[in-house]
Amino acid sequence: MGHSTRRGRKVQRMGNEKKACRDISSLSPVAQRACRAFLRECEKEGLPVLITETYRSQVRQDYLYAQGRTRAGKIVTWTRNSRHTGRMAWDICKNVKGQEYADAAFFAKCGAIAKRLGITWGGTWDTPDKPHFEVTKDWKEKEESEVVEKCKMIINGKEHTVERILKDGTNYIKIRDVAEAIGYDVTSKGNVAVLTKK
Numbered sequence: 001m002g003h004s005t006r007r008g009r010k011v012q013r014m015g016n017e018k019k020a021c022r023d024i025s026s027l028s029p030v031a032q033r034a035c036r037a038f039l040r041e042c043e044k045e046g047l048p049v050l051i052t053e054t055y056r057s058q059v060r061q062d063y064l065y066a067q068g069r070t071r072a073g074k075i076v077t078w079t080r081n082s083r084h085t086g087r088m089a090w091d092i093c094k095n096v097k098g099q100e101y102a103d104a105a106f107f108a109k110c111g112a113i114a115k116r117l118g119i120t121w122g123g124t125w126d127t128p129d130k131p132h133f134e135v136t137k138d139w140k141e142k143e144e145s146e147v148v149e150k151c152k153m154i155i156n157g158k159e160h161t162v163e164r165i166l167k168d169g170t171n172y173i174k175i176r177d178v179a180e181a182i183g184y185d186v187t188s189k190g191n192v193a194v195l196t197k198k
């Protein structure tokens, strides 16, 4: 029994370098937040993103580096020092069979989202790596969705212009605008809003 367990572990260890880890939770906490924010924005824009690799062990990085150099195959990486080994990078493809890497517009759109979020896209590099995205440890989520914007609200068939903030799928509408639209005056008692029918 002990023998077969040992052998099993050995087989698994040898197999690890050939297998990509796709688990977002194996990234550092900051990269997890960045990756999830990225996926959320891609989903909003209807981009079918599939994560193909996240954390990469140094053994696997070395294994990939050897490809096309000391081992047969096409060169797939330029470095033995990857942000993947530091748990700060992830790779994607288009989740459409046969078009995984063929759609340049898809990667450009993902790259634009990354830029907005302060995430580095490998597609902008001198030697482009379009499926690759990475962050540094001081990455912070931009609260770009928390922008006050004018929008319309219809009450009993009548249109009103109100100011709102859209955050995580919820509308936060300025209480003064809502009150005005439904015929109330707004005053305040400390931080409590007081609405009185006009």
Ligand SMILES: [Zn+2]
Binding pocket: 084, 089, 090, 091, 131, 132, 133
């Ligand atoms: Zn990568």
